[in-house]
Amino acid sequence: MTTFNIAGLQLALSANQDNFAVIRQQVLAAKRRFSALDMVLLPELCTFGPAPRFAETLPGATEQKYCDLAVEAGIWLCNGSLFERDGDHIYNTSSVIAPDGKVHCRYRKVYPFLPYEEGVSAGTEFSVFDIPGVGRFGLSICYDMWFPESIRALVWQGAEVILHPTLTNTVDRNIELSMARANACMNQCYLVDINSAATLGVGQSIVAGPGGEVVHQAGAEQEIIVLQLDLAYLRRVREQGWQLLGQPLKSFRDTKVVFPQYQQQRSSYLDQLGPLQKPAGKNWTNESF
Template sequence: MSTFMIAGLQLNLVNNEDNFYRIHQQVVSAKKRFAQLDMVVLSELATFGAAPRFAQTMPGDAEQRYCQLALENNIYLVTGSLYQRIDDKVYNTCSVIDPNGEVICRYQKIYPFLPYESGISSGNEFTTFNIPGVGCFGISICYDMWFPETIRALCYQGAEVILHPTLTNTIDRDVELSICRASAATNQCYMVDVNGAGEMAVGKSIIVGPGGEVIHQAETNQELILFEVDFDYVRRVREQGWQGLGQPLKSFRDKQIEFPQYHEKLSASALSKLGPLQKPGSRILDSSEN
């Protein structure tokens, strides 16, 4: 099968509240309307919002509800993410569930949005999965994408489509759209970037093809984004270049140099002068200091 139908759900959800019933309605509606739908992708932390107090062990109740939802609708379901508790640590974790209602993989966000996503531990494994007869998918969450090495690592492992749930409600969303396009072009992959909307985030989800071309960019309201991944196309782009042009993955494979940032100590580099990773302080002087 060369093509695979995905729906990204950019939903108006409520922070610090159980949104599962809203998500359930939209998933059921999407499958009922589009019988050919193969996969649904949710936004980061869609179920409860950015609230670590909702962290659960996995398997757990929230994940199990998604397993049942995937089974009932015969789809692959990407949960966006949930906060996962393991002993005394909390991770930002995305689960991928198959049409049989089975969890086939979990990915723990490698780059929590520090210093703001405080108290969340970093994962340490890149996660890809194969759908037999279809292709290879990689998982990335929100801030991960700001580090080009993360998408390159997934493509190095064979990923042809990057599923990228995000939760952005800040002015840098436009920058993220550029990063999505650049990541797709430099790695010759699809980028499926699904943001939340409403109270939780600013929307503007984006789907990008392996030449960096925009397949669809959402506005700020709730939207079901249905599109078709063409695996023959992405493989042709990787072999011949987009529009017969650059072949960056082959050039990276055949590189003749070693990048210094990967074999030298970062503590000894110019980056050591940047100071600690912490929230910026106020620049307004107290009146008593004047």
């Protein structure tokens, strides 16, 4: 199969409460309307909002609800993410569930949004998974995309489609749209970036193709984004270049350059930037004006 039907659900949800009933209704409605739907992708932390107090161990009760929902709808389902409690650590973890209800893959966000995503630990592994007869998918969550090495790591392992649940309600959303397109073209992949609508997020979800082209960009309101991804097209782009132009994955593969920034973890220049902490306010006085 060279096409894959995916729905991104840009939902209007509430913070600090259980949104699962609303999510379930919208997932089943999407499947009823589009019976050929293969997968649903939800936004980051959509079930309870960005509240670590809802963290659960995995496997857990909330993840099991999503497993049951995947069976009920007969689809692949990515739950966006949940806060996962593991001993003294809390991770921002995405689960991908197969149509038989089994958890096929989990991914812990490698780059929590520090210093604002307080108390959340960083994952240490990048996750890819195969859908038989379709292709290889990679998982990335929100702030991960700001680090191009993270998307390249997934593509280096063969990922063709990047599932990227996000939760953004800040003025930098427009910058993230450009990053989604840039990551897609640099890595010749589909990047499916699904944000929440108000009140959790500002919407503007985007799906970018392997040439960096905008396959779809949503507005700010709730929207069910149903698209057919063409894996044969993506593979042609990787083989021949987008519009017969650049072939960056082959050039990356063939380069003799050893990148210095990956040979050591510390940079004397970057160490001068100071600690990773919230910016402090200034003590304004009359003399300041």
